[in-house]
Amino acid sequence: MNVTEQDSSVAERRLLERLREGDERAFSELVAAHTPGLLRVARSYVSTQSVAEEVVQDTWLGVLRGLDGFEGRSSVRTWIYRILTNRAQTRGAGESRTVPFAALAAGELSEGFTAVEPERFLPADHDRWPHHWAAPPRRWETSPEGALAHAETLRLIQAAIDGLPTMQRMVITMRDMEGWPSQEVCEVLGVSVANQRVLLHRARSVVRNALEEHLT
Amino acid sequence: MTHPPHSRPEMPCAEFVERVTDYLEDSLQVDDRARLEEHLGECTACQLYLGQLRQTLTLAGQLVQDDVSPAMHDELLTVFTRWRQER
């Protein structure tokens, strides 16, 4: 943990102290800091924005009711997001049994995957360059200055992420959209570091492919 | 391809694209990291691929979060008030 993380965790623990005393401003601060991210992560798991909002509301009630039980063994953020994922799973499961994230991940990872279509590489028996590019990546025609083009690119990325399998979508949302470290993602989702990395790999590769499709 | 024939890299491009995340996550074994970096030094196509992947991550980080709607904010404050009364 670096100095900044330490400072921010000290600050968050103080905020929790004030919350325990019933300070409404402390609640507002926590809500402002975490609700947008909570909504995004909830949305990556449940099917609609309104369900995501219900789950997040439920999460905050869970935070308030769980305040006295929080022992500070994880960061405040990790604790809040664990409450979120529990609520989201309960909600998402409906009447069927809840599938743990680790099992969902195992299911996704049992599917075959290549980052790039195999046909884009030369065959194994190629006399000089086996498994090297036959159809190398194409340069992207982007003008980062064009705000419209940029907005369109971001829409493409969002659409590609929306189309991913659930665990890949959750992992890329937390890692690349929210900017979390891998360890914390693993803690919240209960998946191994190795599996988290493979999920991230698949997600990023798919999104890059989608951009290549549209930007060349 | 752009590789000079005498310095054929040990890691082919098809392997590079599967290990690039391990590389970015700094989770490759020392030898694999060396093989990957050696390949990267010689293969402009994989350099481009890596650059695009990095650009993809940067762009994903620019997706803006929705603000909390005023309605939701009000509901959360109601949740809070009710909780404080229950205590």
Ligand SMILES: [Zn+2]
């Ligand atoms: Zn290459």
